Amino acid sequence: MISRRAMLAGAAAMLAPHTATAASRAAPTLAEAAADAGIIYGASIDQQAFANPAYADLYRRETRILTTDVAMKFDWIRPVQERFEFSFADAILEAARVNGKLLRGHTLIWNDNAPDWLKRLSRREVERVFDEHIDRVVERYAGKLHSWDVVNEPFWPMDRQSGGWRNGPWYAAMGPSYVERAFRRVAAIDKTAHLTLNEAQCDNDHEWGRSIRPLLAGLVERLRDSGAPLHAIGLQSHLQPQWPADYPAFADYIGRLGDKGLEIYISEFDINDQSLPDDVAARDAAVAAVCSQFLNAVLRVPAVKMVVNWQLSDRYSWYRDVQRRLAPLSPRLPRPLPFDEGLQSKPMRAAMLASLAMRRSQQAPPRP
Numbered sequence: 022m023i024s025r026r027a028m029l030a031g032a033a034a035m036l037a038p039h040t041a042t043a044a045s046r047a048a049p050t051l052a053e054a055a056a057d058a059g060i061i062y063g064a065s066i067d068q069q070a071f072a073n074p075a076y077a078d079l080y081r082r083e084t085r086i087l088t089t090d091v092a093m094k095f096d097w098i099r100p101v102q103e104r105f106e107f108s109f110a111d112a113i114l115e116a117a118r119v120n121g122k123l124l125r126g127h128t129l130i131w132n133d134n135a136p137d138w139l140k141r142l143s144r145r146e147v148e149r150v151f152d153e154h155i156d157r158v159v160e161r162y163a164g165k166l167h168s169w170d171v172v173n174e175p176f177w178p179m180d181r182q183s184g185g186w187r188n189g190p191w192y193a194a195m196g197p198s199y200v201e202r203a204f205r206r207v208a209a210i211d212k213t214a215h216l217t218l219n220e221a222q223c224d225n226d227h228e229w230g231r232s233i234r235p236l237l238a239g240l241v242e243r244l245r246d247s248g249a250p251l252h253a254i255g256l257q258s259h260l261q262p263q264w265p266a267d268y269p270a271f272a273d274y275i276g277r278l279g280d281k282g283l284e285i286y287i288s289e290f291d292i293n294d295q296s297l298p299d300d301v302a303a304r305d306a307a308v309a310a311v312c313s314q315f316l317n318a319v320l321r322v323p324a325v326k327m328v329v330n331w332q333l334s335d336r337y338s339w340y341r342d343v344q345r346r347l348a349p350l351s352p353r354l355p356r357p358l359p360f361d362e363g364l365q366s367k368p369m370r371a372a373m374l375a376s377l378a379m380r381r382s383q384q385a386p387p388r389p
């Protein structure tokens with residue numbers, strides 16, 4: 022693991038903010054093309070970007086917003102009960118500040134990834150840790166974040182809880198009320214971050230997506246009715262082309278969430294290529310085609326204000342970690358992102374630029 026000093030040095034070494042030149046406008050970056058279309062574009066980041074200067078430079082050029090990939094997750098901030106470990110998140114905050122990037126905090130409360138010490142506590146102690154965690158973490162970063170994923174993945178029907186809730190320490194201790202409790206507690210401390218409910222799977226028509234969509238819509242309705250401080254919905258959008266999907270219907274769904282006065286963020290976008298051809302050129306073309314179908318549908322929705330990739334380069338995709346665990350000998354490496362392992366642009370990036378240009382042309386005022 023990279024040391025705190027190396028991370029801070031790496032963060033400081035990231036160069037000054039990129040300013041667009043006429044030449045770069047002719048070939049816009051993803052951040053520039055997105056800005057022209059009224060979209061904030063970015064990617065998740067962790068300490069690998071500090072260990073690889075070329076990767077850091079790619080973030081500097083291509084993104085406007087960063088999301089903490091792992092650094093603000095509970096198990097990173099509270100690996101042991103006795104202390105808070107803020108150094109990883111602080112280093113990313115500093116890199117964002119030095120480079121003039123916005124930062125999204127991901128994620129304050131999630132029933133996944135609980136450290137063992139938390140699982141051993143009584144319900145009452147879990148509630149105390151919950152409140153203390155929100156207070157300490159949100160106070161530290163208050164006023165510095167564009168948005169907070171306050172709650173991640175509230176639903177996971179595969180956990181077989183009534184109401185489809187994802188099981189884990191927070192849910193087990195408090196039941197569904199933990200969600201509203203988290204939003205109200207964060208809002209009492211941070212007055213500027215867009216408070217976001219982030220959810221998985223809704224983009225697919227597999228039984229997971231079909232079951233989670235109405236559950237999420239119901240929760241949003243209840244939070245709005247109760248006056249909870251909810252500003253945005255994050256749809257992760259880890260697309261699964263091996264499953265059925267109807268992206269125009271998904272766009273209608275997020276449009277209806279947007280109609281409730283909420284911003285919509287495509288918050289963890291990538292494309293699982295496991296069912297696509299082995300041949301790299303054919304696979305990259307297929308990924309780009311799925312990307313176009315998806316973005317052409319969702320970018321028509323005015324409430325969509327942000328697109329964030331989960332990392333930028335295939336080399337650092339979480340799907341590669343998954344594969345290293347499940348199929349370490351496979352010669353076929355996942356290619357789910359807009360840049361390849363050599364940090365070169367892929368057809369997916371061209372597809373993203375084209376969809377962003379389409380959104381921009383739809384927004385352009387009619388010619389007289």
Ligand code: XIL
Nearest residue numbers: 090091127173221257259289339342
């Ligand atoms: C992933 C990280 O990228 C991995 O490094 C980690 O091992 C597991 O979590 N949905 C989420 C993200 O909300 O937090 C997950 O990130 C990917 C799925």
